Amino acid sequence: MALIYVVDDDSVIRSNLHDYLELEGHEVETFSSGEDTLLRLDKDTPDVMLIDLKLPGIDGLELLEKVKETSQLIEVIIITGHGDISTAVQAMKLGARDYIKKPFDMDELSIIIHKAESARKIDEHLAYLHKEEQVRMGFGEIIGTSDAIKEVFRFVSQVAESPKTTVLIRGETGTGKELVARAIHNNSERKDKPFIEVNCSAFQETLLEAELFGHEAGAYTDAKQRKKGLVEISHEGSFFLDEIGDMSLGLQSKVLKVIEEQVFRRVGGTKLISVDTRIISATSRNLEQLTSEDKFREDLYYRLNVAMIELPPLRERGEDITLLAEHFVSVYNAEFKRNVRGILPEVKQQLIDYRWPGNVRELKNVIERAVLFEEGEYISFDSIRITDSKQAARTSDFRLVKESLIEDFAEGGISLDEVERSLIEKALKSANGNQTKAAKLLGISREKIKYRMKKFDIQYLANG
Ligand SMILES: Nc1ncnc2c1ncn2[C@@H]1O[C@H](COP(=O)(O)OP(=O)(O)OP(=O)(O)O)[C@@H](O)[C@H]1O
Numbered sequence: 001m002a003l004i005y006v007v008d009d010d011s012v013i014r015s016n017l018h019d020y021l022e023l024e025g026h027e028v029e030t031f032s033s034g035e036d037t038l039l040r041l042d043k044d045t046p047d048v049m050l051i052d053l054k055l056p057g058i059d060g061l062e063l064l065e066k067v068k069e070t071s072q073l074i075e076v077i078i079i080t081g082h083g084d085i086s087t088a089v090q091a092m093k094l095g096a097r098d099y100i101k102k103p104f105d106m107d108e109l110s111i112i113i114h115k116a117e118s119a120r121k122i123d124e125h126l127a128y129l130h131k132e133e134q135v136r137m138g139f140g141e142i143i144g145t146s147d148a149i150k151e152v153f154r155f156v157s158q159v160a161e162s163p164k165t166t167v168l169i170r171g172e173t174g175t176g177k178e179l180v181a182r183a184i185h186n187n188s189e190r191k192d193k194p195f196i197e198v199n200c201s202a203f204q205e206t207l208l209e210a211e212l213f214g215h216e217a218g219a220y221t222d223a224k225q226r227k228k229g230l231v232e233i234s235h236e237g238s239f240f241l242d243e244i245g246d247m248s249l250g251l252q253s254k255v256l257k258v259i260e261e262q263v264f265r266r267v268g269g270t271k272l273i274s275v276d277t278r279i280i281s282a283t284s285r286n287l288e289q290l291t292s293e294d295k296f297r298e299d300l301y302y303r304l305n306v307a308m309i310e311l312p313p314l315r316e317r318g319e320d321i322t323l324l325a326e327h328f329v330s331v332y333n334a335e336f337k338r339n340v341r342g343i344l345p346e347v348k349q350q351l352i353d354y355r356w357p358g359n360v361r362e363l364k365n366v367i368e369r370a371v372l373f374e375e376g377e378y379i380s381f382d383s384i385r386i387t388d389s390k391q392a393a394r395t396s397d398f399r400l401v402k403e404s405l406i407e408d409f410a411e412g413g414i415s416l417d418e419v420e421r422s423l424i425e426k427a428l429k430s431a432n433g434n435q436t437k438a439a440k441l442l443g444i445s446r447e448k449i450k451y452r453m454k455k456f457d458i459q460y461l462a463n464g
């Protein structure tokens with residue numbers, strides 16, 4: 001049972017289709033022009049539309065494009081006269097599900113409509129499965145549901161509770177090191193005191209020393225007055241030393257002294273000053289290698305390594321990708337006052353398959369651009385600017401999986417549970433039994449696919 005709109009300028013066809021489809025149990029409304037239909041679409045959304053190619057005013061193809069702009073979920077079937085097959089093919093490229101030739105074969109029409117309904121139900125169900133994934137966890141702005149990110153949450157809450165412990169955060173660029181550092185501070189008893197950050201690669205040695213530890217009056221020619229350093233300002237709070245791998249050996253020993261003895265000296269000063277701060281450091285460099293090259297102090301390395309977390313690259317946590325992407329869509333909707341409703345499933349798949357060398361920062365930038373430039377309701381391929389050759393093959397695999405499922409569903413009248421089951425089976429098959437890949441194909445987590453395999457008692461062994 002579906003809500004079907006019929007758009008045809010021929011009143012006989014309208015009333016025939018109306019009566020026939022109503023007999024089949026559908027709710028039917030008819031329109032004689034594209035303009036009338038569009039007015040109606042502002043108020044209500046049908047499941048399926050039958051559109052005649054030749055209409056007075058705006059023609060069938062134009063109407064199809066406008067309908068798809070309103071909602072990608074509406075299934076469109078094109079009605080063609082003899083001789084417009086090539087236009088019908090063009091319509092399929094624009095997103096029509098199928099076409100039917102005049103004069104109608106009513107049995108064929110029933111089958112086509114039934115298939116369109118099934119496709120729509122499956123799309124809705126997939127959208128629901130994606131939603132189910134979107135459980136957000138605490139810790140302010142850190143978003144994710146992957147095992148890897150859960151491990152990060154656990155780490156943050158543990159070290160937040162021991163406010164003196166020194167923390168080291170490792171990870172590629174853009175994986176969220178600074179975000180995690182702030183989350184540790186904000187969840188600790190130090191949260192109402194300063195969180196100070198310094199990027200060690202942004203200053204040369206002498207400047208960095210003065211920034212960190214301050215100076216006494218007369219320390220250099222233009223140092224007229226005593227100046228407090230940032231370490232001192234972070235007293236009772238947290239001190240975030242970003243890119244600590246880039247710090248000189250001389251400064252490393254001064255930082256070690258802050259960690260071990262909670263004291264430091266200002267530049268040009270002799271007095272030891274006490275400070276109570278928690279050092280949180282971060283690096284994207286290989287500290288072990290720097291240590292073996294004598295560019296990083298081994299004693300400092302061991303001190304920093306007491307509580308260490310490695311943030312995983314984004315490409316290794318596929319299930320977080322769609323979650324983060326959708327999160328950024330709403331962030332930028334708000335920022336740019338746009339109203340993008342989501343991301344097309346095929347585009348999500350492309351996002352999952354991409355390598356993301358710039359990690360979450362890169363994803364954020366890609367979505368920012370897409371929200372700004374997207375003209376339709378959902379983010380489409382055109383507004384996403386990433387390229388990856390492996391992606392094309394995977395997406396077409398996924399299409400095949402879905403197409404064959406729609407066929408089964410339409411023909412057998414099987415339940416959604418069974419659809420889900422065979423969706424999972426087919427994904428597993430096309431991923432040759434690899435659960436991670438199958439989960440990626442479906443855009444759901446590996447845990448979820450495992451849970452469902454258990455629920456449906458699916459056993460799939462590659463080559464077995
Ligand atoms: N799990 C996450 N949830 C939400 N936003 C995230 C997440 N991880 C990173 N981000 C966002 O991605 C961007 C990059 O994060 P951040 O600056 O913390 O990375 P970084 O590891 O410090 O990068 P770099 O090494 O280049 O300094 C930020 O805008 C941050 O808010």
Ligand SMILES: [Mg+2]
Binds near residue numbers: 177178242
């Ligand atoms: Mg950073």
